[in-house]
Amino acid sequence: MNSFSYSRPDDVNAAVGEISEQTQAKFIAGGTNLLDLMKENVEHPQHLVDINHLPLGFIDELPEGGLRLGALVTNADTAYHELVQKNYPLLSMAILAGASPQLRNMATNGGNLFQRTRCYYFYDTATACNKREPGSGCGALTGYNRIHAILGTASSGNTPQCIATHPSDMCVALRALDAVVRVSGPNGDRTIPIADFHRLPGDEPERDNTIEPGELVTAIDLPAEHFNTHYTYLKLRDRASYAFALVSVAVALRLDEGGQIAEARIALGGVAHKPWRNPAAEALLTGKAADTTLFRQVAEQLLDGAQGYGNNTFKIELAKRAIVRALDMAYAGSTQAGDAYKQEDIL
Known part of the structure; x- marks a missing residue:
């Protein structure tokens, strides 16, 4: 693992400011994916901004009948929350189908959105991977690809740049529920429909999502339609x-x-x-x-x-x-x- 500096801001604006000022910086909360990537020499952040002290650990009802899930609420607390189980049982069910109890106790809602693929070639730095190193090739195309994608792999050329899959269970339920992601960044606050948050590889497989540099996910909004029967x-x-x-x-x-x-x-x-x-x-x-x-x-x-x-x-x-x-x-x-x-x- 590479050396890195560390900070722990107390408010969202300070966190956004710190990440914007640093090169090769990453936010860290539960760390259940990022730390693995650092240990495997896949991610090399030079600075970590610990956001665990930010006021984002809430689950609130919205005036129009929906629910707002704070980015720092753990997956376990979300899945077992009374309002989630009552009104959005699909989300609870999907979260509990993922990972293990120990990981769900640490992983956060915001972090879950940013999970990176579990492609063997992405994690193995001795192999070619366009997601890890653009232009190096995709080892999965002609290698062992049992867990890999069957949809959305097209690029502008004849050969897919990446056939990795997104690993999250929570995000599949959020997509069915038409959730909305709330972010704060150097240019202010904005919302991103979950349909537009993640992206297909195309010719830029290294980009997993549409988040802009310096932006921080603060919450996930669930619409009032529950689909709870x-x-x-x-x-x-x-x-x-x-x-x-x-x-x-x-x-x-x-x-x-x-x-x-x-x-x-x-x-x-x-x-x-x-x-x-x-x-x-x-x-x-x-x-x-x-x-x-x-x-x-x-x-x-x-x-x-x-x-x-x-x-x-x-x-x-x-x-x-x-x-x-x-x-x-x-x-x-x-x-x-x-x-x-x-x-x-x-x-």
Whole structure:
């Protein structure tokens, strides 16, 4: 690990000012990802700004009926908060499907947004990785790529620059819920819809998100629409705990009085560089009753354009079947064991 300087400001403006004045500086809160990256010689910050003393550890109701999650609230406290479990159980379910209890006790909501990929080649500094070192190549394209992306890998050239996946479970649920990220920076405060927060690799795979230099995430806003009756988070992985998703599906449905689907939200994890949604696929469900054939059509639309690279080609069919399973569960109001399935249960 490289040497670094350290500071601990007491307010948001001071933190933003310090990060803006330093070169190669990083914010640190729980540190559950950043410290690993530093130990593996992937990240080399010259200065760390400890934000744990900032007043961002709150969960507040919004006047219009939504909820504001402070950036420094831990994942565990968020998942078990009474209002989150009551009004946004999809988010609680997704958080509890991720990491381990020990990590959830340390990891923060703001930090979760910034998780970096768990691609083997990104962590191995002896291999080529365009995300770690732009222009060096992508070892995963012709290497072992079982956990890698099948959607959103296109670049302006013929060869993808990066096929890494975004690892967060929380962010998949936030994408389904249309959350909004609040940030403060040198140019003031702004909001970023979660759909625009993370980005696809394109020709700049080193950029994970749309945050500008010096900006600090202060909170995450959840809209008033709760989706707290017909929802599920289905996570398929190699073991039942402490494993990243091969494929995950967050489904939130709103039914009308006749039992037909009035609105559908479907977000996928483990398949792309960011949580994946396709409004055209969701629209196929509007005004319809549950039907396995219809659910399969939705799955086909969601996976339109998917491409495997050898070891991960199985993910295409796995994702389609997972979508059908998750839609069945959400429509029935069944969320039990939504995170306990392994890939062999679906294929």
